[in-house]
Amino acid sequence: MSRRLLPSGESALLVECDSLEEVLALHDALEEARPPGVVELVPAARTLLVSVDPERMPLESAATWIRRIPAEAGSRVAGAHAEPMRIRVTYDGADLAATAALLHMSVDALVARHSGIEWRVAFVGFAPGFGYLVSEDWPHEVPRLEAPRPRVPGGSVAVAGAFGGVYPRQSPGGWRLLGRTDAPLWDPAAAEPAVLAPGRRVRFEPTR
CATH class of the missing domain: 2.40.100.10 (Cyclophilin-like)
Incomplete structure (x- = not known):
């Protein structure tokens, strides 16, 4: 899965993916292993905005975390709500x-x-x-x-x-x-x- 990370201000990173399937898989993987300091994950059609609290998670640490999380397009984990x-x-x-x-x-x-x-x-x-x-x-x-x-x-x-x-x-x-x-x-x-x-x-x- 391709992940192109771009700074978005002082407290967020914009992750560019090649497809919506990649965005969904990465969103699920990050949500599943979400550490303290991550404020919000905001998916879009080809991007995922990762907002952090820089005092708890510097952007450099967030970038390392995003790059290391395993995720493959098409893979899904259960969402926050067990029942639809x-x-x-x-x-x-x-x-x-x-x-x-x-x-x-x-x-x-x-x-x-x-x-x-x-x-x-x-x-x-x-x-x-x-x-x-x-x-x-x-x-x-x-x-x-x-x-x-x-x-x-x-x-x-x-x-x-x-x-x-x-x-x-x-x-x-x-x-x-x-x-x-x-x-x-x-x-x-x-x-x-x-x-x-x-x-x-x-x-x-x-x-x-």
Whole structure:
């Protein structure tokens, strides 16, 4: 696995990887062996930001730790949550039928595939609390809408590219809407505002 380390201020290192699979494997390996002084691990599509307390772990020590941790792309360890979060979904999204047609399957088959697999939050981006979900059992590349919607309701369950996601609150968006959920996923007043934090496992449950 390639790991290119770049300084990011006085208290963080940015680790560049060649793929999302490498990022996920490294994130899991570092989380599993996380020493005192590591403040936060922030994954993205091709990078992992490692934030430290320099008084407890100097950047030089952090760099050595990152380089020495064994990890291979595709390897996974259990996330912080032993059981996946279950999100109940009403599959009546505006793009459900069109997305099924794009994937050459029936609506029922699409619902069964989307809800029958386990997802994992790879990283958070786009909007506060918006988790990009991935699954080894989701082989599809779903094109985004040609023109984004100016308003996507909060709780909308959607797919785009190789990712799944749930809009935590109303926002613009170009993902294809499969359904909706009432599950609260973003609370700025909470100690951990984003429910769908990196590493969390998720399963969707149809309400119909």
